[in-house]
Amino acid sequence: MIYASRISPNFGPADVHDILNTSRRNNQPLGLTGMLVFADGFFLQALEGARSKINTLYAKILRDPRHNQSAILSYQEIDKRLFGDWSMGYVLSTEKNRSLFLAYSLEARFSPLDLSAKAAENILSELAEHTRRIGPSAASSAASSAPAASAEAA
Numbered sequence: 019m020i021y022a023s024r025i026s027p028n029f030g031p032a033d034v035h036d037i038l039n040t041s042r043r044n045n046q047p048l049g050l051t052g053m054l055v056f057a058d059g060f061f062l063q064a065l066e067g068a069r070s071k072i073n074t075l076y077a078k079i080l081r082d083p084r085h086n087q088s089a090i091l092s093y094q095e096i097d098k099r100l101f102g103d104w105s106m107g108y109v110l111s112t113e114k115n116r117s118l119f120l121a122y123s124l125e126a127r128f129s130p131l132d133l134s135a136k137a138a139e140n141i142l143s144e145l146a147e148h149t150r151r152i153g154p155s156a157a158s159s160a161a162s163s164a165p166a167a168s169a170e171a172a
Contacts, residue, residue, distance in 0.1 A: 020138045022130035023088035041106040057111030062130040066099045092135035
C-alpha cells in the first residue's frame with residue numbers, strides 16, 4: 019500500500035522522529051516493511067506486508083492527529099517487496115534529491131496527494147535505489163539513532 023498525507027498545523031520537528039522510531043519499533047514484529055518520505059509538509063509512505071496488518075496500521079494512521087488529508091494512492095498485492103530489508107526506510111527532502119521529488123510533482127513543490135499510483139511507486143523505488151547506493155552510513159544523521167535495519171537518504 020502507498021498512501022500520502024499532509025502534516026497537521028500543530029506538527030513539530032520531533033514528530034517526524036517519533037513517527038519514524040515508532041514505525042521501526044512496531045513494524046518488524048508485525049512483518050511489515052516500507053519507506054517513509056517527508057518533504058514540503060507531506061508524507062509519502064509505502065507499507066508492505068500482510069493485508070490485515072496493513073489495514074490495521076492504516077486505520078491507526080487515519081486516527082493520528084499528525085496526519086491530515088490522508089489518501090491511498092496504491093493498494094495491491096505485490097510479488098516481491100521493494101523495501102524488504104527495512105523495517106522503515108526514511109527519506110528526507112534535501113538539495114541532493116530535490117530534483118527527483120519535483121520530477122514527479124505537478125506543482126513547484128512536492129505534492130504527493132496528486133501523484134498517480136505509478137508515479138508514487140516510481141518515486142519510492144528511485145529513492146530506495148538512491149539510498150541503497152549511498153548506503154545508510156553515508157546518509158545524513160537526521161535519525162541517527164535508528165536501527166541498522168533501515169536507511170535514510172541524504
